Amino acid sequence: MQPSQAVQRLSQSQRAKKLTRPGAEVVSLASGDPSFDTPEHIREAAIAAMREGRTHYSAPVGEADLRSAIARQLSELGGGAFRAEDIQITSGAASGIHAAMSAYLDPGDEVLLNDPCYSLYADVALAIGAVPVFVPWSAALRLDIEALQRAVTPRTRLFILNNPVNPTGIVFTGAEMQEVVEFVCRNDLLLISDEAYDHIVFDGRTMISAAGFAALADRLILVNTCSKTFAMTGWRVGYLAARSGLIRAAAVMHRNSVGFVNTFAQRAAVTAFNTNSNWPARMLEEYTARRNLMCDMVNAMPGLSCERPEGAFYVFVRVDAPVSSEMLTEHCLQHGVAVRSGTEFGPGGEGFIRLTFAGEPTKFQPGLERLAKAMNAL
Numbered sequence: 001m002q003p004s005q006a007v008q009r010l011s012q013s014q015r016a017k018k019l020t021r022p023g024a025e026v027v028s029l030a031s032g033d034p035s036f037d038t039p040e041h042i043r044e045a046a047i048a049a050m051r052e053g054r055t056h057y058s059a060p061v062g063e064a065d066l067r068s069a070i071a072r073q074l075s076e077l078g079g080g081a082f083r084a085e086d087i088q089i090t091s092g093a094a095s096g097i098h099a100a101m102s103a104y105l106d107p108g109d110e111v112l113l114n115d116p117c118y119s120l121y122a123d124v125a126l127a128i129g130a131v132p133v134f135v136p137w138s139a140a141l142r143l144d145i146e147a148l149q150r151a152v153t154p155r156t157r158l159f160i161l162n163n164p165v166n167p168t169g170i171v172f173t174g175a176e177m178q179e180v181v182e183f184v185c186r187n188d189l190l191l192i193s194d195e196a197y198d199h200i201v202f203d204g205r206t207m208i209s210a211a212g213f214a215a216l217a218d219r220l221i222l223v224n225t226c227s228k229t230f231a232m233t234g235w236r237v238g239y240l241a242a243r244s245g246l247i248r249a250a251a252v253m254h255r256n257s258v259g260f261v262n263t264f265a266q267r268a269a270v271t272a273f274n275t276n277s278n279w280p281a282r283m284l285e286e287y288t289a290r291r292n293l294m295c296d297m298v299n300a301m302p303g304l305s306c307e308r309p310e311g312a313f314y315v316f317v318r319v320d321a322p323v324s325s326e327m328l329t330e331h332c333l334q335h336g337v338a339v340r341s342g343t344e345f346g347p348g349g350e351g352f353i354r355l356t357f358a359g360e361p362t363k364f365q366p367g368l369e370r371l372a373k374a375m376n377a378l
């Protein structure tokens, strides 16, 4: 029996990713999994929930107090009120992205993506028969609203924004966000804003959420997750937030695929959202030191250069050598270090590789030393 065309398309797009999966002897600079433990008070909340017997079905949309806690936080952003009814709890950001895209895209509909961008967007679009349209960033890897405007056709339905950006590390300025808002309103598009790294923003920059714009009230689906902010990648708790009834279609898709998220993990997430702790600040301080160390080491290597990322925990490294990004990725693997080819994130990633400082320096420094050897051996 042949698998569906969707599976065939996905397997093809994931071939490159498989190449970078590290074996035992390979140091990985590829995985976006924070090295921190989930903070103690969050783990304790899950243990308490299990002891209390909160181990049964949850409402498919999610637990009421978690939805309220999220709605409360989003309502403080200045773009108008969110209600608990506007929130769908999802299995990390990934199932939210799936649900939102499959709720609003028909086969043949076009999705605008900044190029390069997080690879799941194009994978999901292809799997459901929609068309990912890659639109290059400017030369400085920033928003190019004219290029986006030129890419709009009568089939364009959706623009996916990711802020801070994986893989480039850009954080949108207020002026850029304003341009995005005007662009989606002018062209009558739906906006998915993936803000998975909203708490990982460096050097005193302000993260400007799409939820802060009242003009987006009837065209925004916000995606977020506990994965990166609270080092909870394995818990699988995220959410979609959308007003004006937009959440309903996504909730239907989510209920019919994921079902719902573990009840005790949702209890832990309530604690994560409702506790005022020094956690994000502590994490940010550590990430800042890691970022600086990684960038300094990269900039000392022949043929590689990078800017310090403004947000998220990736370094997007420009390659000045006569090899393609994929060839370099393969070459690095032969030298015992796994990196991601920029082209995994779209054709505009040619000439780049992506590294991550989600791991501890004691782990990534040996990987960077191998990368330097690989560059010297080219």
Ligand SMILES: Cc1ncc(COP(=O)(O)O)c(C=O)c1O
Pocket (backbone or CB within 6 Å): 032, 091, 092, 093, 094, 095, 118, 162, 166, 194, 196, 225, 226, 227, 228, 233, 237, 238
């Ligand atoms: C931009 C972006 N969105 C979403 C996700 C998926 O997050 P989750 O693990 O919560 O599904 C990732 C994971 O790396 C990501 O980089």
